[in-house]
Amino acid sequence: AQRVTQPEKLLSVFKGAPVELKCNYSYSGSPELFWYVQYSRQRLQLLLRHISRESIKGFTADLNKGETSFHLKKPFAQEEDSAMYYCALIKRSNDYKLSFGAGTTVTVRA
Amino acid sequence: NAGVTQTPKFRVLKTGQSMTLLCAQDMNHEYMYWYRQDPGMGLRLIHYSVGEGTTAKGEVPDGYNVSRLKKQNFLLGLESAAPSQTSVYFCASTTAGVYNEQFFGPGTRLTVL
Numbered sequence: 235a236q237r238v239t240q241p242e243k244l245l246s247v248f249k250g251a252p253v254e255l256k257c258n259y260s261y262s263g264s265p266e267l268f269w270y271v272q273y274s275r276q277r278l279q280l281l282l283r284h285i286s287r288e289s290i291k292g293f294t295a296d297l298n299k300g301e302t303s304f305h306l307k308k309p310f311a312q313e314e315d316s317a318m319y320y321c322a323l324i325k326r327s328n329d330y331k332l333s334f335g336a337g338t339t340v341t342v343r344a
Numbered sequence: 345n346a347g348v349t350q351t352p353k354f355r356v357l358k359t360g361q362s363m364t365l366l367c368a369q370d371m372n373h374e375y376m377y378w379y380r381q382d383p384g385m386g387l388r389l390i391h392y393s394v395g396e397g398t399t400a401k402g403e404v405p406d407g408y409n410v411s412r413l414k415k416q417n418f419l420l421g422l423e424s425a426a427p428s429q430t431s432v433y434f435c436a437s438t439t440a441g442v443y444n445e446q447f448f449g450p451g452t453r454l455t456v457l
Binding site for chain 1: 348375377379384385386387388389392394400402434436438440441442443444445446448449450451
């Protein structure tokens with residue numbers, strides 16, 4: 235069975251400092267990985283997906299199949315980045331179910 | 345478009361009571377999901393549906409039932425609520441495709457006393 239691990243429950247950084255959220259996965263097949271974000275009093279929304287290899291709001295994530303990791307990084311954190319972040323994995327099956335990690339709450343301090 | 349909506353937003357139940365949570369989407373999505381969100385556990389899939397008239401069990405289905413009589417609606421039922429079902433419940437929907445985004449509702453905060 236697939237599993238997504240986010241080892242940090244809480245992460246606190248100062249504004250302008252780099253931030254890295256760790257995500258490790260276990261899956262026997264070829265996974266597709268995502269980062270979802272939930273800002274305060276907002277609904278969960280997609281931040282970025284591995285396949286797009288894009289930078290969203292300054293965040294990037296690189297899939298490292300050797301280390302089975304998909305860490306999320308931003309070089310200069312902003313206060314508006316304070317949120318709950320979830321790493322998620324989808325199997326290549328026809329039900330498109332997501333498996334989520336436990337989430338990391340990020341607080342960016344001024 | 346309203347996207348994904350959930351009714352109600354909040355509810356307090358007593359142990360043993362029943363209730364139904366309604367999820368509605370206006371995006372013509374085939375796939376719908378019910379999750380529960382608990383501190384330190386992330387989102388866990390309760391039940392899901394791959395199309396109108398179909399439902400399937402997710403990771404934590406015990407104590408819940410679902411129905412998808414109409415494509416746009418996905419109902420989650422608690423027949424006899426227990427304190428362990430105190431949680432925030434999220435509904436989501438998507439279209440076919442492994443890269444597609446799941447769109448989430450605003451959540452229902454349920455407390456079972």
